[in-house]
Amino acid sequence: MAKRRPRGRNVNGILLLDKNSGVSSNGALQMVKKMFAAAKAGHTGSLDPLATGMLPICFGEATKFSQFLLESDKSYRVTAKLGVITETGDADGEVVRTADVTASPAQIEDALMSFIGDIEQVPSMYSAIKYDGVPLYKLAREGKTVERKARPVTIYDIRILRIESDELEFEVDCSKGTYVRSLVEDTGEKLGCGGHVTALRRLSAGPYPAERMLTLEQLGKIKETGGFEAIDELLLPLSTSVADxxxxxxxxxxxxxxxxxxxxxxxxxxxxxxxxxxxxxxxxxxxxxxxxxxxxxxxxxxxxx
Structure with a gap:
Protein backbone atom coordinates (compact mmCIF):
# COMPACT_ATOMS: atom_id res chain seq x y z
CA MET A 1 0.00 0.00 0.00
CA ALA A 2 1.39 3.41 -0.99
CA LYS A 3 2.55 5.63 1.84
CA ARG A 4 0.14 8.48 2.41
CA ARG A 5 1.71 11.86 1.70
CA PRO A 6 1.33 14.46 4.44
CA ARG A 7 -1.17 17.18 3.73
CA GLY A 8 0.38 20.62 3.86
CA ARG A 9 3.70 22.33 3.28
CA ASN A 10 7.01 20.97 4.51
CA VAL A 11 7.80 23.76 6.97
CA ASN A 12 10.70 23.52 9.43
CA GLY A 13 11.53 25.91 12.26
CA ILE A 14 10.26 27.48 15.48
CA LEU A 15 7.79 30.32 15.85
CA LEU A 16 7.52 32.25 19.11
CA LEU A 17 3.79 32.87 19.34
CA ASP A 18 2.41 35.50 21.71
CA LYS A 19 -0.76 33.65 22.67
CA ASN A 20 -3.92 35.68 23.20
CA SER A 21 -6.06 35.33 26.31
CA GLY A 22 -9.24 33.31 25.90
CA VAL A 23 -7.83 30.74 23.49
CA SER A 24 -6.44 27.32 24.43
CA SER A 25 -2.88 26.36 23.53
CA ASN A 26 -4.15 23.71 21.13
CA GLY A 27 -6.58 26.19 19.59
CA ALA A 28 -3.74 28.66 19.02
CA LEU A 29 -1.59 25.87 17.54
CA GLN A 30 -4.29 24.89 15.05
CA MET A 31 -4.73 28.52 13.93
CA VAL A 32 -0.97 28.94 13.38
CA LYS A 33 -0.68 25.60 11.60
CA LYS A 34 -3.49 26.62 9.25
CA MET A 35 -1.90 30.03 8.63
CA PHE A 36 1.36 28.35 7.59
CA ALA A 37 -0.49 25.49 5.80
CA ALA A 38 2.06 23.28 7.57
CA ALA A 39 2.02 19.49 7.35
CA LYS A 40 3.31 19.05 10.91
CA ALA A 41 3.35 21.28 13.96
CA GLY A 42 3.19 21.07 17.74
CA HIS A 43 3.42 23.39 20.75
CA THR A 44 5.83 23.09 23.66
CA GLY A 45 3.86 23.29 26.87
CA SER A 46 0.30 24.40 27.47
CA LEU A 47 -0.74 27.81 28.71
CA ASP A 48 -4.13 28.16 30.37
CA PRO A 49 -6.77 29.91 28.23
CA LEU A 50 -6.57 32.83 30.68
CA ALA A 51 -2.81 33.17 30.13
CA THR A 52 -1.00 35.09 27.41
CA GLY A 53 2.56 35.13 26.17
CA MET A 54 5.21 32.84 24.85
CA LEU A 55 4.08 29.60 23.27
CA PRO A 56 6.85 28.21 21.03
CA ILE A 57 5.37 26.42 17.99
CA CYS A 58 7.58 23.76 16.41
CA PHE A 59 7.16 22.95 12.71
CA GLY A 60 8.35 19.81 10.92
CA GLU A 61 11.80 18.69 12.03
CA ALA A 62 11.65 21.06 15.00
CA THR A 63 9.08 18.79 16.66
CA LYS A 64 11.95 16.38 17.37
CA PHE A 65 13.39 18.97 19.77
CA SER A 66 10.14 20.22 21.33
CA GLN A 67 10.63 18.07 24.45
CA PHE A 68 13.71 20.10 25.37
CA LEU A 69 11.64 23.29 25.39
CA LEU A 70 9.02 21.51 27.50
CA GLU A 71 11.77 20.76 30.03
CA SER A 72 13.25 24.26 29.99
CA ASP A 73 13.02 26.99 32.62
CA LYS A 74 10.25 29.60 32.28
CA SER A 75 9.55 33.18 33.37
CA TYR A 76 6.12 34.70 34.04
CA ARG A 77 4.50 37.99 34.97
CA VAL A 78 1.68 37.39 37.43
CA THR A 79 -1.17 39.45 38.81
CA ALA A 80 -2.90 37.99 41.86
CA LYS A 81 -5.86 38.99 44.00
CA LEU A 82 -5.60 38.13 47.68
CA GLY A 83 -8.60 37.43 49.88
CA VAL A 84 -10.54 35.55 47.21
CA ILE A 85 -10.23 31.79 46.67
CA THR A 86 -11.59 30.32 43.47
CA GLU A 87 -12.31 26.75 42.48
CA THR A 88 -9.57 26.71 39.82
CA GLY A 89 -7.00 29.03 41.41
CA ASP A 90 -7.55 31.62 38.67
CA ALA A 91 -10.14 34.14 37.56
CA ASP A 92 -11.94 31.58 35.37
CA GLY A 93 -13.17 29.63 38.40
CA GLU A 94 -16.13 30.09 40.70
CA VAL A 95 -15.46 31.96 43.96
CA VAL A 96 -15.58 29.48 46.85
CA ARG A 97 -14.47 31.68 49.76
CA THR A 98 -13.48 35.24 50.60
CA ALA A 99 -11.49 36.67 53.51
CA ASP A 100 -10.19 40.02 54.70
CA VAL A 101 -6.61 40.84 53.75
CA THR A 102 -4.98 42.08 56.97
CA ALA A 103 -1.35 41.54 55.99
CA SER A 104 0.90 44.56 55.37
CA PRO A 105 2.81 44.95 52.08
CA ALA A 106 5.96 43.81 53.90
CA GLN A 107 4.22 40.66 55.17
CA ILE A 108 2.87 39.91 51.69
CA GLU A 109 6.36 40.31 50.25
CA ASP A 110 7.89 38.07 52.93
CA ALA A 111 5.29 35.35 52.34
CA LEU A 112 5.86 35.30 48.57
CA MET A 113 9.65 35.48 48.83
CA SER A 114 9.68 32.52 51.23
CA PHE A 115 9.03 30.23 48.27
CA ILE A 116 12.30 31.03 46.50
CA GLY A 117 14.45 27.91 46.22
CA ASP A 118 13.67 24.21 45.97
CA ILE A 119 10.09 23.60 47.03
CA GLU A 120 7.35 21.01 46.60
CA GLN A 121 3.99 21.79 45.05
CA VAL A 122 0.78 19.77 45.05
CA PRO A 123 -0.69 20.09 41.53
CA SER A 124 -4.13 21.68 41.28
CA MET A 125 -7.09 19.45 40.46
CA TYR A 126 -7.48 21.78 37.48
CA SER A 127 -4.05 20.95 36.03
CA ALA A 128 -3.41 18.87 32.91
CA ILE A 129 -1.54 16.14 34.82
CA LYS A 130 -3.09 12.76 34.14
CA TYR A 131 -4.48 10.33 36.72
CA ASP A 132 -5.05 6.83 35.32
CA GLY A 133 -4.82 8.35 31.85
CA VAL A 134 -7.38 11.11 32.50
CA PRO A 135 -6.38 14.80 32.90
CA LEU A 136 -7.08 16.03 36.43
CA TYR A 137 -9.14 18.98 35.17
CA LYS A 138 -11.60 16.58 33.53
CA LEU A 139 -12.07 14.72 36.82
CA ALA A 140 -12.46 18.05 38.62
CA ARG A 141 -15.21 19.12 36.23
CA GLU A 142 -17.02 15.89 37.11
CA GLY A 143 -16.82 16.87 40.77
CA LYS A 144 -14.13 14.30 41.57
CA THR A 145 -11.03 14.85 43.70
CA VAL A 146 -8.07 12.46 43.79
CA GLU A 147 -4.92 12.44 45.89
CA ARG A 148 -1.99 14.18 44.18
CA LYS A 149 1.66 13.71 45.10
CA ALA A 150 3.76 16.79 45.76
CA ARG A 151 6.29 17.48 43.00
CA PRO A 152 9.69 19.13 43.41
CA VAL A 153 10.15 22.43 41.54
CA THR A 154 12.56 25.35 41.84
CA ILE A 155 11.73 29.03 42.14
CA TYR A 156 14.91 30.80 41.03
CA ASP A 157 13.87 34.40 41.55
CA ILE A 158 10.85 36.59 42.30
CA ARG A 159 10.68 40.30 41.50
CA ILE A 160 7.77 42.17 43.08
CA LEU A 161 6.42 44.88 40.80
CA ARG A 162 3.46 46.17 42.79
CA ILE A 163 1.51 45.61 46.01
CA GLU A 164 -1.68 47.64 46.28
CA SER A 165 -4.23 46.67 48.92
CA ASP A 166 -5.32 43.13 47.97
CA GLU A 167 -3.59 43.07 44.56
CA LEU A 168 -0.10 41.73 43.96
CA GLU A 169 1.96 41.85 40.76
CA PHE A 170 5.30 40.09 40.37
CA GLU A 171 7.62 38.28 37.95
CA VAL A 172 8.94 34.81 38.64
CA ASP A 173 11.71 32.67 37.13
CA CYS A 174 11.07 28.98 37.71
CA SER A 175 11.81 25.43 36.63
CA LYS A 176 9.66 23.25 34.42
CA GLY A 177 6.51 21.95 36.02
CA THR A 178 5.99 24.95 38.30
CA TYR A 179 2.34 25.86 38.83
CA VAL A 180 2.02 29.61 39.23
CA ARG A 181 -1.56 29.16 40.42
CA SER A 182 -0.28 26.94 43.24
CA LEU A 183 2.41 29.51 44.10
CA VAL A 184 -0.27 32.21 44.49
CA GLU A 185 -2.62 29.89 46.40
CA ASP A 186 0.18 28.82 48.76
CA THR A 187 1.14 32.45 49.35
CA GLY A 188 -2.48 33.29 50.15
CA GLU A 189 -2.68 30.32 52.50
CA LYS A 190 0.46 31.43 54.31
CA LEU A 191 -1.12 34.88 54.77
CA GLY A 192 -4.36 33.32 56.00
CA CYS A 193 -6.55 34.97 53.36
CA GLY A 194 -6.15 32.86 50.22
CA GLY A 195 -5.72 34.21 46.72
CA HIS A 196 -5.97 33.49 43.00
CA VAL A 197 -4.35 34.47 39.71
CA THR A 198 -6.15 37.19 37.76
CA ALA A 199 -3.63 37.59 34.92
CA LEU A 200 -0.69 35.48 33.78
CA ARG A 201 1.82 36.15 31.02
CA ARG A 202 4.70 33.87 30.06
CA LEU A 203 7.70 36.06 29.31
CA SER A 204 10.25 33.46 28.28
CA ALA A 205 10.80 29.76 27.70
CA GLY A 206 14.30 28.32 27.69
CA PRO A 207 16.63 30.43 25.53
CA TYR A 208 13.87 32.52 23.96
CA PRO A 209 13.27 36.15 25.04
CA ALA A 210 9.96 38.00 24.93
CA GLU A 211 11.13 40.43 22.21
CA ARG A 212 10.87 37.77 19.49
CA MET A 213 7.19 36.96 20.08
CA LEU A 214 4.48 37.62 17.49
CA THR A 215 0.71 37.61 17.90
CA LEU A 216 -1.72 35.91 15.54
CA GLU A 217 -2.83 39.35 14.38
CA GLN A 218 0.74 40.37 13.54
CA LEU A 219 1.32 37.11 11.67
CA GLY A 220 -1.88 37.63 9.70
CA LYS A 221 -0.83 41.11 8.58
CA ILE A 222 2.66 39.92 7.57
CA LYS A 223 1.19 37.05 5.56
CA GLU A 224 -1.33 39.38 3.93
CA THR A 225 1.43 41.57 2.53
CA GLY A 226 4.20 39.02 1.91
CA GLY A 227 2.57 35.58 1.71
CA PHE A 228 4.17 32.33 2.88
CA GLU A 229 7.67 33.61 2.09
CA ALA A 230 7.31 36.46 4.58
CA ILE A 231 6.04 34.36 7.47
CA ASP A 232 8.53 31.55 6.77
CA GLU A 233 11.31 34.08 7.30
CA LEU A 234 10.03 34.60 10.85
CA LEU A 235 10.87 31.02 11.84
CA LEU A 236 13.90 30.46 14.05
CA PRO A 237 16.41 27.68 13.21
CA LEU A 238 16.04 24.28 14.89
CA SER A 239 19.34 24.79 16.71
CA THR A 240 17.89 27.66 18.77
CA SER A 241 15.87 25.15 20.83
CA VAL A 242 19.15 24.00 22.44
CA ALA A 243 21.16 27.21 22.03
CA ASP A 244 22.14 27.19 25.71
Whole structure:
Protein backbone atom coordinates (compact mmCIF):
# COMPACT_ATOMS: atom_id res chain seq x y z
CA MET A 1 0.00 0.00 0.00
CA ALA A 2 1.39 3.41 -0.99
CA LYS A 3 2.55 5.63 1.84
CA ARG A 4 0.14 8.48 2.41
CA ARG A 5 1.71 11.86 1.70
CA PRO A 6 1.33 14.46 4.44
CA ARG A 7 -1.17 17.18 3.73
CA GLY A 8 0.38 20.62 3.86
CA ARG A 9 3.70 22.33 3.28
CA ASN A 10 7.01 20.97 4.51
CA VAL A 11 7.80 23.76 6.97
CA ASN A 12 10.70 23.52 9.43
CA GLY A 13 11.53 25.91 12.26
CA ILE A 14 10.26 27.48 15.48
CA LEU A 15 7.79 30.32 15.85
CA LEU A 16 7.52 32.25 19.11
CA LEU A 17 3.79 32.87 19.34
CA ASP A 18 2.41 35.50 21.71
CA LYS A 19 -0.76 33.65 22.67
CA ASN A 20 -3.92 35.68 23.20
CA SER A 21 -6.06 35.33 26.31
CA GLY A 22 -9.24 33.31 25.90
CA VAL A 23 -7.83 30.74 23.49
CA SER A 24 -6.44 27.32 24.43
CA SER A 25 -2.88 26.36 23.53
CA ASN A 26 -4.15 23.71 21.13
CA GLY A 27 -6.58 26.19 19.59
CA ALA A 28 -3.74 28.66 19.02
CA LEU A 29 -1.59 25.87 17.54
CA GLN A 30 -4.29 24.89 15.05
CA MET A 31 -4.73 28.52 13.93
CA VAL A 32 -0.97 28.94 13.38
CA LYS A 33 -0.68 25.60 11.60
CA LYS A 34 -3.49 26.62 9.25
CA MET A 35 -1.90 30.03 8.63
CA PHE A 36 1.36 28.35 7.59
CA ALA A 37 -0.49 25.49 5.80
CA ALA A 38 2.06 23.28 7.57
CA ALA A 39 2.02 19.49 7.35
CA LYS A 40 3.31 19.05 10.91
CA ALA A 41 3.35 21.28 13.96
CA GLY A 42 3.19 21.07 17.74
CA HIS A 43 3.42 23.39 20.75
CA THR A 44 5.83 23.09 23.66
CA GLY A 45 3.86 23.29 26.87
CA SER A 46 0.30 24.40 27.47
CA LEU A 47 -0.74 27.81 28.71
CA ASP A 48 -4.13 28.16 30.37
CA PRO A 49 -6.77 29.91 28.23
CA LEU A 50 -6.57 32.83 30.68
CA ALA A 51 -2.81 33.17 30.13
CA THR A 52 -1.00 35.09 27.41
CA GLY A 53 2.56 35.13 26.17
CA MET A 54 5.21 32.84 24.85
CA LEU A 55 4.08 29.60 23.27
CA PRO A 56 6.85 28.21 21.03
CA ILE A 57 5.37 26.42 17.99
CA CYS A 58 7.58 23.76 16.41
CA PHE A 59 7.16 22.95 12.71
CA GLY A 60 8.35 19.81 10.92
CA GLU A 61 11.80 18.69 12.03
CA ALA A 62 11.65 21.06 15.00
CA THR A 63 9.08 18.79 16.66
CA LYS A 64 11.95 16.38 17.37
CA PHE A 65 13.39 18.97 19.77
CA SER A 66 10.14 20.22 21.33
CA GLN A 67 10.63 18.07 24.45
CA PHE A 68 13.71 20.10 25.37
CA LEU A 69 11.64 23.29 25.39
CA LEU A 70 9.02 21.51 27.50
CA GLU A 71 11.77 20.76 30.03
CA SER A 72 13.25 24.26 29.99
CA ASP A 73 13.02 26.99 32.62
CA LYS A 74 10.25 29.60 32.28
CA SER A 75 9.55 33.18 33.37
CA TYR A 76 6.12 34.70 34.04
CA ARG A 77 4.50 37.99 34.97
CA VAL A 78 1.68 37.39 37.43
CA THR A 79 -1.17 39.45 38.81
CA ALA A 80 -2.90 37.99 41.86
CA LYS A 81 -5.86 38.99 44.00
CA LEU A 82 -5.60 38.13 47.68
CA GLY A 83 -8.60 37.43 49.88
CA VAL A 84 -10.54 35.55 47.21
CA ILE A 85 -10.23 31.79 46.67
CA THR A 86 -11.59 30.32 43.47
CA GLU A 87 -12.31 26.75 42.48
CA THR A 88 -9.57 26.71 39.82
CA GLY A 89 -7.00 29.03 41.41
CA ASP A 90 -7.55 31.62 38.67
CA ALA A 91 -10.14 34.14 37.56
CA ASP A 92 -11.94 31.58 35.37
CA GLY A 93 -13.17 29.63 38.40
CA GLU A 94 -16.13 30.09 40.70
CA VAL A 95 -15.46 31.96 43.96
CA VAL A 96 -15.58 29.48 46.85
CA ARG A 97 -14.47 31.68 49.76
CA THR A 98 -13.48 35.24 50.60
CA ALA A 99 -11.49 36.67 53.51
CA ASP A 100 -10.19 40.02 54.70
CA VAL A 101 -6.61 40.84 53.75
CA THR A 102 -4.98 42.08 56.97
CA ALA A 103 -1.35 41.54 55.99
CA SER A 104 0.90 44.56 55.37
CA PRO A 105 2.81 44.95 52.08
CA ALA A 106 5.96 43.81 53.90
CA GLN A 107 4.22 40.66 55.17
CA ILE A 108 2.87 39.91 51.69
CA GLU A 109 6.36 40.31 50.25
CA ASP A 110 7.89 38.07 52.93
CA ALA A 111 5.29 35.35 52.34
CA LEU A 112 5.86 35.30 48.57
CA MET A 113 9.65 35.48 48.83
CA SER A 114 9.68 32.52 51.23
CA PHE A 115 9.03 30.23 48.27
CA ILE A 116 12.30 31.03 46.50
CA GLY A 117 14.45 27.91 46.22
CA ASP A 118 13.67 24.21 45.97
CA ILE A 119 10.09 23.60 47.03
CA GLU A 120 7.35 21.01 46.60
CA GLN A 121 3.99 21.79 45.05
CA VAL A 122 0.78 19.77 45.05
CA PRO A 123 -0.69 20.09 41.53
CA SER A 124 -4.13 21.68 41.28
CA MET A 125 -7.09 19.45 40.46
CA TYR A 126 -7.48 21.78 37.48
CA SER A 127 -4.05 20.95 36.03
CA ALA A 128 -3.41 18.87 32.91
CA ILE A 129 -1.54 16.14 34.82
CA LYS A 130 -3.09 12.76 34.14
CA TYR A 131 -4.48 10.33 36.72
CA ASP A 132 -5.05 6.83 35.32
CA GLY A 133 -4.82 8.35 31.85
CA VAL A 134 -7.38 11.11 32.50
CA PRO A 135 -6.38 14.80 32.90
CA LEU A 136 -7.08 16.03 36.43
CA TYR A 137 -9.14 18.98 35.17
CA LYS A 138 -11.60 16.58 33.53
CA LEU A 139 -12.07 14.72 36.82
CA ALA A 140 -12.46 18.05 38.62
CA ARG A 141 -15.21 19.12 36.23
CA GLU A 142 -17.02 15.89 37.11
CA GLY A 143 -16.82 16.87 40.77
CA LYS A 144 -14.13 14.30 41.57
CA THR A 145 -11.03 14.85 43.70
CA VAL A 146 -8.07 12.46 43.79
CA GLU A 147 -4.92 12.44 45.89
CA ARG A 148 -1.99 14.18 44.18
CA LYS A 149 1.66 13.71 45.10
CA ALA A 150 3.76 16.79 45.76
CA ARG A 151 6.29 17.48 43.00
CA PRO A 152 9.69 19.13 43.41
CA VAL A 153 10.15 22.43 41.54
CA THR A 154 12.56 25.35 41.84
CA ILE A 155 11.73 29.03 42.14
CA TYR A 156 14.91 30.80 41.03
CA ASP A 157 13.87 34.40 41.55
CA ILE A 158 10.85 36.59 42.30
CA ARG A 159 10.68 40.30 41.50
CA ILE A 160 7.77 42.17 43.08
CA LEU A 161 6.42 44.88 40.80
CA ARG A 162 3.46 46.17 42.79
CA ILE A 163 1.51 45.61 46.01
CA GLU A 164 -1.68 47.64 46.28
CA SER A 165 -4.23 46.67 48.92
CA ASP A 166 -5.32 43.13 47.97
CA GLU A 167 -3.59 43.07 44.56
CA LEU A 168 -0.10 41.73 43.96
CA GLU A 169 1.96 41.85 40.76
CA PHE A 170 5.30 40.09 40.37
CA GLU A 171 7.62 38.28 37.95
CA VAL A 172 8.94 34.81 38.64
CA ASP A 173 11.71 32.67 37.13
CA CYS A 174 11.07 28.98 37.71
CA SER A 175 11.81 25.43 36.63
CA LYS A 176 9.66 23.25 34.42
CA GLY A 177 6.51 21.95 36.02
CA THR A 178 5.99 24.95 38.30
CA TYR A 179 2.34 25.86 38.83
CA VAL A 180 2.02 29.61 39.23
CA ARG A 181 -1.56 29.16 40.42
CA SER A 182 -0.28 26.94 43.24
CA LEU A 183 2.41 29.51 44.10
CA VAL A 184 -0.27 32.21 44.49
CA GLU A 185 -2.62 29.89 46.40
CA ASP A 186 0.18 28.82 48.76
CA THR A 187 1.14 32.45 49.35
CA GLY A 188 -2.48 33.29 50.15
CA GLU A 189 -2.68 30.32 52.50
CA LYS A 190 0.46 31.43 54.31
CA LEU A 191 -1.12 34.88 54.77
CA GLY A 192 -4.36 33.32 56.00
CA CYS A 193 -6.55 34.97 53.36
CA GLY A 194 -6.15 32.86 50.22
CA GLY A 195 -5.72 34.21 46.72
CA HIS A 196 -5.97 33.49 43.00
CA VAL A 197 -4.35 34.47 39.71
CA THR A 198 -6.15 37.19 37.76
CA ALA A 199 -3.63 37.59 34.92
CA LEU A 200 -0.69 35.48 33.78
CA ARG A 201 1.82 36.15 31.02
CA ARG A 202 4.70 33.87 30.06
CA LEU A 203 7.70 36.06 29.31
CA SER A 204 10.25 33.46 28.28
CA ALA A 205 10.80 29.76 27.70
CA GLY A 206 14.30 28.32 27.69
CA PRO A 207 16.63 30.43 25.53
CA TYR A 208 13.87 32.52 23.96
CA PRO A 209 13.27 36.15 25.04
CA ALA A 210 9.96 38.00 24.93
CA GLU A 211 11.13 40.43 22.21
CA ARG A 212 10.87 37.77 19.49
CA MET A 213 7.19 36.96 20.08
CA LEU A 214 4.48 37.62 17.49
CA THR A 215 0.71 37.61 17.90
CA LEU A 216 -1.72 35.91 15.54
CA GLU A 217 -2.83 39.35 14.38
CA GLN A 218 0.74 40.37 13.54
CA LEU A 219 1.32 37.11 11.67
CA GLY A 220 -1.88 37.63 9.70
CA LYS A 221 -0.83 41.11 8.58
CA ILE A 222 2.66 39.92 7.57
CA LYS A 223 1.19 37.05 5.56
CA GLU A 224 -1.33 39.38 3.93
CA THR A 225 1.43 41.57 2.53
CA GLY A 226 4.20 39.02 1.91
CA GLY A 227 2.57 35.58 1.71
CA PHE A 228 4.17 32.33 2.88
CA GLU A 229 7.67 33.61 2.09
CA ALA A 230 7.31 36.46 4.58
CA ILE A 231 6.04 34.36 7.47
CA ASP A 232 8.53 31.55 6.77
CA GLU A 233 11.31 34.08 7.30
CA LEU A 234 10.03 34.60 10.85
CA LEU A 235 10.87 31.02 11.84
CA LEU A 236 13.90 30.46 14.05
CA PRO A 237 16.41 27.68 13.21
CA LEU A 238 16.04 24.28 14.89
CA SER A 239 19.34 24.79 16.71
CA THR A 240 17.89 27.66 18.77
CA SER A 241 15.87 25.15 20.83
CA VAL A 242 19.15 24.00 22.44
CA ALA A 243 21.16 27.21 22.03
CA ASP A 244 22.14 27.19 25.71
CA UNK A 245 23.57 23.64 25.57
CA UNK A 246 27.30 22.84 25.23
CA UNK A 247 28.26 22.88 21.54
CA UNK A 248 30.33 20.17 19.87
CA UNK A 249 31.73 20.44 16.34
CA UNK A 250 32.53 17.26 14.43
CA UNK A 251 34.79 16.62 11.46
CA UNK A 252 33.23 15.29 8.25
CA UNK A 253 33.99 11.62 8.99
CA UNK A 254 32.64 11.73 12.53
CA UNK A 255 29.57 13.64 11.34
CA UNK A 256 28.90 10.95 8.71
CA UNK A 257 29.02 8.08 11.21
CA UNK A 258 26.93 10.00 13.74
CA UNK A 259 24.26 10.46 11.07
CA UNK A 260 24.29 6.69 10.57
CA UNK A 261 23.33 6.35 14.23
CA UNK A 262 26.78 5.46 15.59
CA UNK A 263 28.45 7.00 18.66
CA UNK A 264 31.58 8.97 17.72
CA UNK A 265 34.63 10.35 19.50
CA UNK A 266 35.34 14.05 19.85
CA UNK A 267 37.99 15.83 21.89
CA UNK A 268 35.84 18.96 21.88
CA UNK A 269 33.18 17.84 24.37
CA UNK A 270 32.18 18.14 28.03
CA UNK A 271 32.77 15.24 30.40
CA UNK A 272 29.12 14.23 30.46
CA UNK A 273 25.58 15.35 29.70
CA UNK A 274 23.75 16.35 26.54
CA UNK A 275 25.26 18.45 23.74
CA UNK A 276 24.22 20.21 20.55
CA UNK A 277 26.13 18.88 17.56
CA UNK A 278 27.36 20.68 14.43
CA UNK A 279 29.40 19.70 11.39
CA UNK A 280 32.52 21.88 11.60
CA UNK A 281 33.06 22.35 7.85
CA UNK A 282 29.53 23.53 7.07
CA UNK A 283 28.39 24.87 10.48
CA UNK A 284 25.28 22.72 9.92
CA UNK A 285 23.23 21.73 12.97
CA UNK A 286 23.05 17.93 13.06
CA UNK A 287 21.00 17.40 16.21
CA UNK A 288 21.65 16.54 19.84
CA UNK A 289 23.57 13.76 21.53
CA UNK A 290 24.66 12.47 24.91
CA UNK A 291 28.21 11.95 26.15
CA UNK A 292 28.66 8.30 27.16
CA UNK A 293 30.86 7.00 29.98
CA UNK A 294 33.62 6.10 27.51
CA UNK A 295 33.67 9.65 26.14
CA UNK A 296 31.90 8.95 22.87
CA UNK A 297 28.91 11.04 21.82
CA UNK A 298 25.78 9.01 21.09
CA UNK A 299 23.15 10.52 18.77
CA UNK A 300 19.78 11.06 20.47
CA UNK A 301 17.79 13.33 18.12
CA UNK A 302 19.07 14.04 14.62
CA UNK A 303 17.87 16.35 11.87
CA UNK A 304 16.81 14.34 8.82
CA UNK A 305 19.01 14.90 5.79
Missing amino acids: WPRVELGDNAAYYLQQGQPVMSSDRPADGWVSIYQASSEEFLGVGEVLEDGRIAPRRLVSG
